[in-house]
Amino acid sequence: xxxxxxxxxxxxxxxxxxxxxxxxxxxxxxxxxxxxxxxxxxxxxxxxxxxxxxxxxxxxxxxxxxxxxxxxxxxxxxxxxxxxxxxxxxxxxxxxxxxxxxxxxxxxxxxxxxxxxxxxxxxxxxxxxxxxxxxxxxxxxxxxxxxxxxxxxxxxxxxxxxxxxxxxxxxxxxxxxxxxxxxxxxxxxxxxxxxxxxxxxxxxxxxxxxxxxxxxxxxxxxxxxxxxxxxxxxxxxxxxxxxxxxxxxxxxxxxxxxxxxxxxxxxxxxxxxxxxxxxxxxxxxxxxxxxxxxxxxxxxxxxxxxxxxxxxxxxxxxxxxxxxxxxxxxxxxxxxxxxxxxxxxxxxxxxxxxxxxxxxxxxxxxxxxxxxxxxxxxxxxxxxxxxxxxxxxxxxxxxxxxxxxxxxxxxxxxxxxxxxxxxxxxxxxxxxxxxxxxxxxxxxxxxxxxxxxxxxxxxxxxxxxxxxxxxxxxxxxxxxxxxxxxxxxxxxxxxxxxxxxxxxxxxxxxxxxxxxxxxxxxxxxxxxxxxxxxxxxxxxxxxxxxxxxxxxxxxxxxxxxxxxxxxxxxxxxxxxxxxxxxxxxxxxxxxxxxxxxxxxxxxxxxxxxxxxxxxxxxxxxxxxxxxxxxxxxxxxxxxxxxxxxxxxxxxxxxxxxxxxxxxxxxxxxxxxxxxxxxxxxxxxxxxxxxxxxxxxxxxxxxxxxxxxxxxxxxxxxxxxxxxxxxxxxxxxxxxxxxxxxxxxxxxxxxxxxxxxxxxxxxxxxxxxxxxxxxxxxxxxxxxxxxxxxxxxxxxxxxxxxxxxxxxxxxxxxxxxxxxxxxxxxxxxxxxxxxxxxxxxxxxxxxxxxxxxxxxxxxxxxxxxxxxxxxxxxxxxxxxxxxxxxxxxxxxxxxxxxxxxxxxxxxxxxxxxxxxxxxxxxxxxxxxxxxxxxxxxxxxxxxxxxxxxxxxxxxxxxxxxxxxxxxxxxxxxxxxxxxxxxx
Numbered sequence: 001x002x003x004x005x006x007x008x009x010x011x012x013x014x015x016x017x018x019x020x021x022x023x024x025x026x027x028x029x030x031x032x033x034x035x036x037x038x039x040x041x042x043x044x045x046x047x048x049x050x051x052x053x054x055x056x057x058x059x060x061x062x063x064x065x066x067x068x069x070x071x072x073x074x075x076x077x078x079x080x081x082x083x084x085x086x087x088x089x090x091x092x093x094x095x096x097x098x099x100x101x102x103x104x105x106x107x108x109x110x111x112x113x114x115x116x117x118x119x120x121x122x123x124x125x126x127x128x129x130x131x132x133x134x135x136x137x138x139x140x141x142x143x144x145x146x147x148x149x150x151x152x153x154x155x156x157x158x159x160x161x162x163x164x165x166x167x168x169x170x171x172x173x174x175x176x177x178x179x180x181x182x183x184x185x186x187x188x189x190x191x192x193x194x195x196x197x198x199x200x201x202x203x204x205x206x207x208x209x210x211x212x213x214x215x216x217x218x219x220x221x222x223x224x225x226x227x228x229x230x231x232x233x234x235x236x237x238x239x240x241x242x243x244x245x246x247x248x249x250x251x252x253x254x255x256x257x258x259x260x261x262x263x264x265x266x267x268x269x270x271x272x273x274x275x276x277x278x279x280x281x282x283x284x285x286x287x288x289x290x291x292x293x294x295x296x297x298x299x300x301x302x303x304x305x306x307x308x309x310x311x312x313x314x315x316x317x318x319x320x321x322x323x324x325x326x327x328x329x330x331x332x333x334x335x336x337x338x339x340x341x342x343x344x345x346x347x348x349x350x351x352x353x354x355x356x357x358x359x360x361x362x363x364x365x366x367x368x369x370x371x372x373x374x375x376x377x378x379x380x381x382x383x384x385x386x387x388x389x390x391x392x393x394x395x396x397x398x399x400x401x402x403x404x405x406x407x408x409x410x411x412x413x414x415x416x417x418x419x420x421x422x423x424x425x426x427x428x429x430x431x432x433x434x435x436x437x438x439x440x441x442x443x444x445x446x447x448x449x450x451x452x453x454x455x456x457x458x459x460x461x462x463x464x465x466x467x468x469x470x471x472x473x474x475x476x477x478x479x480x481x482x483x484x485x486x487x488x489x490x491x492x493x494x495x496x497x498x499x500x501x502x503x504x505x506x507x508x509x510x511x512x513x514x515x516x517x518x519x520x521x522x523x524x525x526x527x528x529x530x531x532x533x534x535x536x537x538x539x540x541x542x543x544x545x546x547x548x549x550x551x552x553x554x555x556x557x558x559x560x561x562x563x564x565x566x567x568x569x570x571x572x573x574x575x576x577x578x579x580x581x582x583x584x585x586x587x588x589x590x591x592x593x594x595x596x597x598x599x600x601x602x603x604x605x606x607x608x609x610x611x612x613x614x615x616x617x618x619x620x621x622x623x624x625x626x627x628x629x630x631x632x633x634x635x636x637x638x639x640x641x642x643x644x645x646x647x648x649x650x651x652x653x654x655x656x657x658x659x660x661x662x663x664x665x666x667x668x669x670x671x672x673x674x675x676x677x678x679x680x681x682x683x684x685x686x687x688x689x690x691x692x693x694x695x696x697x698x699x700x701x702x703x704x705x706x707x708x709x710x711x712x713x714x715x716x717x718x719x720x721x722x723x724x725x726x727x728x729x730x731x732x733x734x735x736x737x738x739x740x741x742x743x744x745x746x747x748x749x750x751x752x753x754x755x756x757x758x759x760x761x762x763x764x765x766x767x768x769x770x771x772x773x774x775x776x777x778x779x780x781x782x783x784x785x786x787x788x789x790x791x792x793x794x795x796x797x798x799x800x801x802x803x804x805x806x807x808x809x810x811x812x813x814x815x816x817x818x819x820x821x822x823x824x825x826x827x828x829x830x831x832x833x834x835x836x837x838x839x840x841x842x843x844x845x846x847x848x849x850x851x852x853x854x855x856x857x858x859x860x861x862x863x864x865x866x867x868x869x870x871x872x873x874x875x876x877x878x879x880x881x882x883x884x885x886x887x888x889x890x891x892x893x894x895x896x897x898x899x900x901x902x903x904x905x906x907x908x909x910x911x912x913x914x915x916x917x918x919x920x921x922x923x924x925x926x927x928x929x930x931x932x933x934x935x936x937x938x939x940x941x942x943x944x945x946x947x948x949x950x951x952x953x954x955x956x957x958x959x960x961x962x963x964x965x966x967x968x969x970x971x972x973x974x975x976x977x978x979x980x981x982x
Contacts, residue, residue, distance in 0.1 A: 003628040004194060009090060009128065010119050012037040012188045017113075018096035018123065026094055026185045035076045037188045042066035043091070045181060046162070048170075061165040063131065065091075067187055070157040081154045083136050083189070084146030088198050089163065092186040093127035115717060127180035131163035132198070161187075192401075199565040203595055206568060214597055215608040221338060221650060222594075222641075228649040231613075233335035240335050242279040246362045247318040247390070248330050248355055249276045255299055258327040262297045272301045274317075278331075306517030309498055313521055315390040318355060323657045323679075326352050332653060333581075333614050334359050340645060340652035341616040344673045345817030346660025346789075349616050350381050353583055356614065357382075357555060358389040360579055367578035367611070371557035372596045374584040376402025378787055379557050382583060383416060386555065394428070394531060395554035397421055400562040418545035422535065425548070429532040432525050433459060439467070439522065442493040456533040463526040471519055485511050491518055550575050560592040563599060570599045579612040584787060585642035586617030589624045593641040619643040620672055621814050622786050660789060661820045662688050662867065665699055668816040668823075671840050672809070692792070692822045693863035694739045696853035696874040699822065701845035703829040704728050705880065711800030711828065719754035720804070725796040725826045726755065728881040730762045731888050732794055732824060732852070737773045738891045740861040744777045747790040749815060751782055751806050755798045772895060782815045793819035797827035807837050816841060824852075852877040852884070 016037055017029040028039060042065070049059035069077045083089075113122055135145045138154040173180060212219075217236065220226035229235055249255050252272050255262060264272065279298040307313045322330070326348065332339040333356035343349030353371075360369055373379045383398055396416055403417035414420070437453040445466055452462040470490040477488065482504040495501050495518055502511045531552060538544045549556065550573050560582075563570075580596060582588070593615075603609045617640070624640055626632040646652055658666055659679035670676050682688050692698055707724025714720055729748055736746060750756050760779050767773035777790055795815055797806055805811065816823065829850050833842040854875045858865065865871060877883055 003631075005090070005190070005197070007627070008036065008190050008194075009092065009125070009188055013092070013094070013123055013125070013186070014113065014119075016186070018094050018185070019099040020096055021099055026096060027099075028186075031071045032073070034072065035079075036190065037092075037186050038067045038069065038072065038080060040065060040091070040184050040187050041068055043181065043184050045165075057167040057171040059167070061167050061170045062134070063163050063165055063181075065089075065131075065161045065163060065187060067159050067161065068157055069159060077157065080159065080189070081136065081144070082146070083133050083144075083161065084192075085133055085135060086199070087133045087189070087192070089131050089133060089161070090188040090190075091127075091129045091131060091184040092125060092188055093180050093183050094185045095124040095126050097122065127178070127184075129165065129169060129180065129184075130198075131165050134162040134164060136161050196561055196565055200591075200595075203564050203567040204591065206571075207595070207598060210598075211602060212598075213600060213602055213608050213610070215610050215613075218338060218597075218610075218613060221645070221648075224644075224648055228645075229651055231338035232651045233332050233337040233339065236335065236337040238336050242277055243331060243334050244275060244277055244359075244363055245327075245330065246275050246359050247315075248322060248327065248359060249274055249278075250318070250321055252299075254321060258322070258324045259297050259299075262299045264299050268300070272299065274301065275304060276301050280331075303513075306513050306520060308517050308521035308524070309495060309501060309514065310521065313517070313524075316388060318358075318389070320348075320351055320355070322348075322352070322355070323655075325653060325656050329653050329655070330356055330359055333612065334363060336611045337613075338645075338650065339612070339614045340642065340650055341614070342620075342646070342652050342654040343616060343618050344620070344655060344658060344676055345618070345669065345813070346658035346666070347655035347676075348657075348659065349618075349655065350378075350385060350583065352655070353581055353614075353616050354382055354385040354389060357386065357581055358391055360612070361391055361395070361554060364578070365554075368553070368576065369555050369579040369581060370577040370596065370599070371555065372560050372563060372580060372582045373557075374560060374587040374592075375787065376400065376405060376559060378583050379559060380405055383557055387414070391555060393424065394421075394528065394552065397548060397553035397556045399549075399556065399558040399566075402559065418548060419541070421548050421553075422541060422544045425532055425535050425544075428528060429456065429535065432529050432532070435525050436462065436529070439494055439525075442496070443491075444493075456529045456536055459529050460526060460533070467522065467526070480508050482506075482508055482511055485515055489515055489518075491522065494518070494522065546573055549573065558596075560588050560596060563596040564592060567595060567599055571601060574601065576600050576603075576609055578609050579614070580610065581614045581616070583616050585615040586619045586621060586640050587624055587786070588640055588642075589626075589637065590639070590641040590644065592624075615642050615645070617642045619646050620810060622783060622808075622810050625783070658682075661817070662698055664867075665816075665819055665821075665823055668699070668841060668844055669813045672813055687821065689866055691863055691865045691867045691869060691871075693741075693858045693861040693865075694735065694855055695822065695824075696855050696870050697848055698867055699819070699824065699845075700848055700852060701825045701827065701829060701842065701850055702728070702852045703850040704826050705828075706800070707881065712798055715754070720752040720798050721754040721758045722796065722798045722800065723758065724881060725798060726758045726762050728826050728884070729759060729794045729796050730766050731881055731884045733763070733776060734766060734773055734888045735854075735884065735891070736792065736861075737767075738888065738895055739859060741792065743774045745791040746776045746794065747778045747780075747785070747792070747818070748776050748794045748796070749780065749782050749785055749818065750796040750798060751804075751811070751815070752798050753781060755796055756781055759796070772892065772899070782811055782818075785818055786814045789818050789820060791820045792822040793824070795823065795825045797825065797832065800828040800831055803832065803835050803838075806832070807835060809837055812838060812841055849876070851880075854887075856887075 012034070015033045015035075016031055018026055019029060020026055028034075031039070044064045045061070046064050047060065047062040049061070051057060052059050067080075069080055072080070135143050136154065137143050137160045139156045139158050142152060142154050144152050144154055172178075214222065217231050221228060221231045227235075233239060249258065251274065252264070252269070255276055255278070259278070262278075277300045279300070281296050304315070307315060329339070329341050329352050332341075341349065341352065343352070357369055357371065360367065371379065371382055373382070379398065379400070379402060383396070386396065387393075393414070397418070398416040399418070403415065403420070415423070433453040433456070436459045440452045440462065443466075452458055474488060474490055478484070482502070485502060485508075486504060489502075501518070502514060504511070534547050534551070535544050538547060556577065558566075577600060582593065582596065585593060597610065597613065600609060619640070619642060623638045623643065626638045631637045654674070656673075656675050657677050657679050659682055660666075661682075663678045663682055666676070666678060666682075704722075704725045707722075707727065710723065712720055712722045733746060733748065737743060748759055750759060756779060763775060763779065767775065778785070782795075799806060825845065829842075829846075832838055833846060835842075854877060855865075855871045856875045857871065857873075879886075
């Protein structure tokens with residue numbers, strides 16, 4: 001840790017180039033290059049606590065650091081704003097060289113850093129002090145700690161960082177009258193993945209003062225004493241005789257393939273189907289103390305309980321047909337003891353680990369399993385595959401910051417972090433309470449009981465006093481007839497939405513099985529509500545998360561780094577687990593492998609709860625990374641616990657069938673593993689049988705001569721680059737993209753970070769502005785890509801003067817085993833072909849030409865040509881990268897012309913379509929206007945006609961009224977005596 005901290009501080013100081021101006025003030029010339037360092041504007045000691053009883057150092061020392069992030073670019077500014085509580089920072093006090101000015105040209109610099117001279121002789125670092133973050137604040141007093149806040153975003157560029165200082169160091173500085181706390185100039189942070197040394201050291205210190213909780217059967221094996229076979233499952237006293245393989249074995253033929261001769265009752269051969277129960281003969285030791293080989297294996301099966309009548313109730317079944325060796329791994333992992341699984345590339349280590357976890361989950365439902373890996377990617381891969389197994393989501397938990405990446409990886413976008421699982425349980429509570437109300441209403445007993453769905457507690461009370469008695473009565477009065485089910489099954493109304501739930505023409509046993517499934521569906525609702533009760537009682541999100549971690553979750557996953565960081569907290573919470581499955585075990589330091597075994601206290605009887613320790617890895621691939629060469633070479637710290645146990649002779653199971661890549665590609669590293677074969681689908685699946693379009697071979701080693709007379713270069717120490725290989729690799733990538741290869745199926749690997757950055761620069765220059773190419777899936781180093789794969793790999797080996805760390809066979813195995821369909825290696829062949837350690841690789845590579853062979857008759861991916869068909873008249877790229885550059889340039893111009901013509905035709909079609917659409921719309925509008933005008937005329941005509949009728953009627957009425965009045969006048973004039981009769 002000290003070595004890495006020193007290297008990071010030196011790098012941060014070099015990037016900012018500190019100087020002293022003529023006034024004696026420190027300034028920084030190249031702050032724009034800084035990512036991990038920022039100038040300190042103000043530093044204040046805010047609190048010094050009194051010493052504890054019996055101590056002379058202060059109880060606590062707190063300080064406040066003010067920095068301005070406006071000098072940084074956007075990404076580093078965001079990273080500084082996301083500092084979390086307990087992150088470690090470093091305060092640097094500098095005495096840099098003075099900036100000298102010439103009389104003629106102000107600003108003319110006369111001093112330059114010389115990389116060949118010692119760093120401290122040129123940049124004098126006076127003091128380095130560590131501190132631990134409490135929180136980060138902005139101008140508006142928004143506080144960010146990284147724990148528990150939801151949606152807190154710091155604004156502006158000014159940050160006030162409150163920190164804890166080292167009490168012992170502070171006391172020593174005060175006693176020695178050190179003035180360092182008045183002149184800090186630079187604040188340095190480290191990458192989160194590397195900045196865990198403090199927590200790891202604290203965990204190691206705590207372990208020195210605690211009881212060992214590793215099971216006794218592991219003690220001698222771990223220390224290298226006694227019989228290395230003693231912890232193997234076949235030698236354990238509590239070996240399991242009958243194992244339920246759940247859904248691991250697909251059918252009876254799969255059982256025969258896995259175990260050979262087995263005993264099956266003749267009357268059962270036609271009806272046996274998964275899940276299978278396999279009974280192994282486990283005889284006692286004979287007089288010599290040797291356990292003889294098993295003589296017989298008995299096979300049986302059982303009918304699993306009906307989980308419910310709905311499709312979503314049915315369990316998810318395994319579809320992988322495991323090999324006999326993988327089945328042996330599953331058997332070993334189900335038994336107590338130590339299990340080592342060596343998995344060569346592509347042999348399904350992750351699939352085996354996931355199925356092993358699923359089997360333990362179903363066979364031992366009260367036990368809890370801890371999954372530990374080296375990287376977040378490996379954890380997420382395991383969890384992603386676990387979601388396709390029959391493991392209840394309520395019992396899955398993913399700890400650590402990598403859970404955010406898991407959300408993006410999963411198609412369902414489910415959140416398996418603490419916060420996500422708590423929200424999931426609260427949502428499930430609401431859904432299941434609605435189901436309880438629905439059941440109560442359908443059974444007609446909801447109104448009499450009030451709010452049965454008010455809380456989980458009222459629902460459980462409703463279940464115990466209303467639902468369960470109905471089922472118990474149904475069981476107690478059971479009669480073996482379909483009429484009994486038809487007349488007395490109490491939950492007919494609940495499942496009325498299922499058409500023909502019971503078929504009364506079938507046997508009684510079949511209908512009874514359906515009835516049990518209906519009851520299991522109802523029972524599961526109330527079981528889930530029982531689990532949700534705690535989330536009603538706990539009102540604090542942290543308490544709910546801790547309950548989920550320590551009580552409810554059955555499968556918990558984390559990285560070894562997280563385990564080291566949080567061990568003290570996990571032990572305080574009384575975290576418990578019974579099994580540990582460790583993936584990538586060969587990549588993990590021994591101490592990082594040991595700490596996850598010690599995340600709990602002894603059980604109530606004073607013993608260890610740990611029953612199974614399962615380590616899965618490959619010691620033939622890259623070991624743990626140890627940057628300090630002294631520790632690496634002389635202390636063997638780069639040897640993992642997994643590798644050490646293999647070397648000690650502990651029994652292990654080596655997977656022997658790969659299904660990742662073409663058989664020809666697997667031949668490049670097959671020699672390293674004993675009896676490694678290919679799975680059948682490698683020779684039958686079309687993608688493995690079809691050739692790579694545009695290439696004669698599916699793999700080649702291409703000789704790259706010096707580019708413009710220059711081979712490898714070294715702009716700074718250990719920063720190796722090779723421009724010729726970078727240009728060649730990018731040109732091949734552009735050629736593949738022009739043929740139609742998907743960008744996300746191509747990965748560019750290299751063996752040095754300098755080459756990685758150079759290739760990225762070339763890609764940005766060649767492919768950035770042009771949307772035809774785009775960026776490849778990944779440009780990274782071989783070391784970082786371990787455990788991952790892609791269809792096509794372009795590999796640059798960089799070195800031309802010395803072989804360097806590429807001499808390590810393990811690194812070459814990783815490099816050669818990442819590709820599934822195509823591998824193209826770019827290097828100086830003369831430099832590598834005679835290296836003794838690498839001879840097995842390059843002997844096979846040299847069987848093919850070292851000049852790139854292209855098939856220019858195939859201009860589109862994919863092709864119909866088979867992989868063994870070399871094609872006719874291959875084009876030999878004798879001119880190397882220059883000639884390929886011309887070909888790519890011509891293809892690009894043709895492609896652009898074709899795309900332009902394509903877009904022009906599409907535009908014409910679109911233009912004609914839009915013109916026709918516009919004309920049609922105008923015609924429809926005109927027709928609509930005519931119809932509206934005709935309707936208006938018709939309506940107006942009716943209105944006028946009606947008005948005329950009304951006027952005529954009115955005149956007629958007036959005329960009829962006036963005539964009687966005249967008659968009355970005439971009658972009166974005649975003075976008649978007859979009465980008027982209207």
